[in-house]
Amino acid sequence: GQNIDQPTEMTATEGAIVQINCTYQTSGFNGLFWYQQHAGEAPTFLSYNVLDGLEEKGRFSSFLSRSKGYSYLLLKELQMKDSASYLCAVLDSNYQLIWGAGTKLIIKP
Amino acid sequence: GAVVSQHPSWVICKSGTSVKIECRSLDFQATTMFWYRQFPKQSLMLMATSNEGSKATYEQGVEKDKFLINHASLTLSTLTVTSAHPEDSSFYICSAPGTVSYNEQFFGPGTRLTVL
Numbered sequence: 001g002q003n004i005d006q007p008t009e010m011t012a013t014e015g016a017i018v019q020i021n022c023t024y025q026t027s028g029f030n031g032l033f034w035y036q037q038h039a040g041e042a043p044t045f046l047s048y049n050v051l052d053g054l055e056e057k058g059r060f061s062s063f064l065s066r067s068k069g070y071s072y073l074l075l076k077e078l079q080m081k082d083s084a085s086y087l088c089a090v091l092d093s094n095y096q097l098i099w100g101a102g103t104k105l106i107i108k109p
Numbered sequence: 110g111a112v113v114s115q116h117p118s119w120v121i122c123k124s125g126t127s128v129k130i131e132c133r134s135l136d137f138q139a140t141t142m143f144w145y146r147q148f149p150k151q152s153l154m155l156m157a158t159s160n161e162g163s164k165a166t167y168e169q170g171v172e173k174d175k176f177l178i179n180h181a182s183l184t185l186s187t188l189t190v191t192s193a194h195p196e197d198s199s200f201y202i203c204s205a206p207g208t209v210s211y212n213e214q215f216f217g218p219g220t221r222l223t224v225l
Binding site: 044 | 143150152153154155200202206214216217218219221
């Protein structure tokens with residue numbers, strides 16, 4: 001079966017760095033997405049990785065290792081507004097998005 | 110980027126009534142749209158894939174007679190929850206793949222349905 005695992009909840013301090021991991025087992029791979037979702041809102045796109053390596057975009061970076069079925073989202077200089085759920089999703093061989101359950105990130109002052 | 114809208118943003122209805130949710134691609138054409146449901150503290154669950162001009166493809170466990178999907182044009186897909194019950198209360202989100210690459214996904218803002 002297809003499976004995506006990510007931690008349920010993480011806590012970090014304002015101004016610090018946090019890494020959210022995601023491991024996946026899917027039928028085929030056409031890329032991995034990270035989305036941010038605030039409570040009561042739809043997900044918003046953060047990043048897309050299809051090749052191995054690190055993609056940096058401002059305070060957020062995303063890493064992918066296809067051989068290990070592993071990705072992480074790195075958030076630097078955390079701000080209170082970064083408190084949200086972070087969803088990992090993989091596009092499988094049928095171009096269908098397989099979603100992780102999301103990681104709730106709590107930022108403390 | 111492309112914009113997807115949903116209407117209504119939220120709706121409260123009585124048990125047994127039907128509710129229609131619209132999903133529109135505002136500045137691009139979408140031959141395919143996806144309908145998701147999200148319960149509190151859970152991830153998105155794909156309900157069905159809506160295809161313009163043909164029948165929708167439903168995921169296992171989703172009742173096609175209860176969740177009617179109509180994709181009548183290249184910019185509009187509708188989801189009708191028929192004979193709604195309190196357990197249908199959820200956050201319904203649609204998305205559409207971009208025209209440049211199927212790897213893009215544009216989400217609507219979601220519809221909060223509460224069935225009393």
